[in-house]
Amino acid sequence: MSNGLVNIRDQKFVLFEQLGVDKLFAKGKYQDYTVEDVNMLLGEAEKMAVNEILPTYSLGDQQGCTFEDGQVKAPPCFHEPYKKFCEAGWNVAYRSPEAGGQGMPLSVFYACAELFNAANFPFVMYPGLTCGAGGLIEKYGTxxxxxxxxxxxxxxxxxxxxxxxxxxxxxxxxxxxxxxxxxxxxxxxxxxxxxxxxxxxxxxxxxxxxxxxxxxxxxxxxxxxxxxxxxxxxxxxxxxxxxxxxxxxxxxxxxxxxxxxxxxxxxxxxxxxxxxxxxxxxxxxxxxxxxxxxxxx
Ligand SMILES: Cc1cc2nc3c(=O)[nH]c(=O)nc-3n(C[C@H](O)[C@H](O)[C@H](O)COP(=O)(O)OP(=O)(O)OC[C@H]3O[C@@H](n4cnc5c(N)ncnc54)[C@H](O)[C@@H]3O)c2cc1C
Known part of the structure; x- marks a missing residue:
């Protein structure tokens, strides 16, 4: 059944038939990956997007952010999914395992991210910016x-x-x-x-x-x-x-x-x-x- 967000069949067509990401798995840093792993990751991303993030889509916009006494609060409904998103490692999915990431190929992560972004882009901005800023410290920091x-x-x-x-x-x-x-x-x-x-x-x-x-x-x-x-x-x-x-x-x-x-x-x-x-x-x-x-x- 359709998830209402992204056509997974289209994603698999682009990943496997158009880009041929499985060629990445022949040797080098992604050699432990298999096509089954990618299918499994897309399935897990779909569950995270549909079950945890999508329910915050309209609600997060209605609740909005508040600014009181100098402190900003994110929509209350973002808190629980934020924890689950980070616990599952999606916040650093394509960062290197040595630095604490999941080491996922970028092309595979972007397919997963398409699901997250479709489910609620404002939610994804919080972990996304953190991953980006952390990445600068990973690459250039002492x-x-x-x-x-x-x-x-x-x-x-x-x-x-x-x-x-x-x-x-x-x-x-x-x-x-x-x-x-x-x-x-x-x-x-x-x-x-x-x-x-x-x-x-x-x-x-x-x-x-x-x-x-x-x-x-x-x-x-x-x-x-x-x-x-x-x-x-x-x-x-x-x-x-x-x-x-x-x-x-x-x-x-x-x-x-x-x-x-x-x-x-x-x-x-x-x-x-x-x-x-x-x-x-x-x-x-x-x-x-x-x-x-x-x-x-
Ligand atoms: C929702 C949102 C989130 C943002 N998040 C961040 C963030 O996290 N961090 C951050 O640093 N910034 C952030 N920004 C700021 C964003 O990067 C700036 O809005 C952007 O750089 C444009 O600057 P400006 O708004 O001052 O517009 P201006 O630079 O004043 O541009 C106004 C208009 O003039 C045009 N223009 C400008 N210069 C020229 C030129 N030389 N020739 C022809 N046309 C020109 C532009 O295309 C635009 O249409 C965010 C903005 C928004 C709306």
Missing amino acids: EAQQRKYMDKMYTGQWGGTMCLTEPGAGSDVGALKTRAKLLPDGSYQITGTKCFISSGDHDLTENNIHAVLARIEGDPPGTDGISLFIVPKIKVNDDGSLGDPNDVLTGNIEHKMGIKGSATCTLNFGEEENCIGELLGEERAGMAIMFNMMNEA
Whole structure:
């Protein structure tokens, strides 16, 4: 019977007959996969989409996101499926097993993601952005940054975002004004405002790790002078426990015509000059690094 979301027969035609994904299983990192595995994964994705995510489609839009006393809440109906989605490993399905992912071929995951996205795209944005931001730390972060941030993002315990856009810098991202000042201990003081940040604040996770584009003091204008910083909502102690709030305040959420279950936030970094970020990758390589995430989005 049709699942009402995606035609699975069409998906299998594209995967096996058009793309020939089974050729990937001949050798190399996917050699333990079989066609039966792919069929099984599609079946499990279909169950997750139809039984857990789809029931939140209309309800999530009706409940919407709320912003009270400086705290954003995601639609209440998202909480239970978010837990199940992460427990089943769908949030990091195509990340490497060494980093905590499921190691699924990207083409197979995208077929599964088509089901999830059709069931409720605003819901999927929360784990999707976290996987994307965590992926930047997996690829460009130090071992210490991976243990401190990525591990908990990949389990779904913490969320993640991409912070590019500012009130005066949308398409022209090189015009951004968010600043980073080097501190004696090697960390950076972050100051600036980002807007339209998807999953910018919510209560699905206990912390939110922002990937923030900013310009280090003295660096050139335009995109060549932009660096990328890991900026947690709540500071993280060396032992991994949560510390003090990191002076990242939500200014507001957008009241949109659609995808109302997705929290689109204005975030103010460092209004009290107490927002600390860690450089991710090389100085002035921020745009190139961020494109890894944008290309996955
Ligand atoms: C629902 C939603 C979620 C978002 N989530 C995120 C997020 O998670 N993180 C994030 O950083 N940003 C996010 N954004 C912001 C998004 O990336 C920006 O809206 C986008 O970059 C465009 O910027 P802008 O809105 O300032 O529009 P502008 O840049 O002002 O563009 C307005 C119009 O002018 C056109 N235009 C711009 N420049 C030119 C030009 N040189 N020549 C011709 N036409 C031009 C554009 O095509 C557009 O039609 C989100 C936006 C929305 C709506």
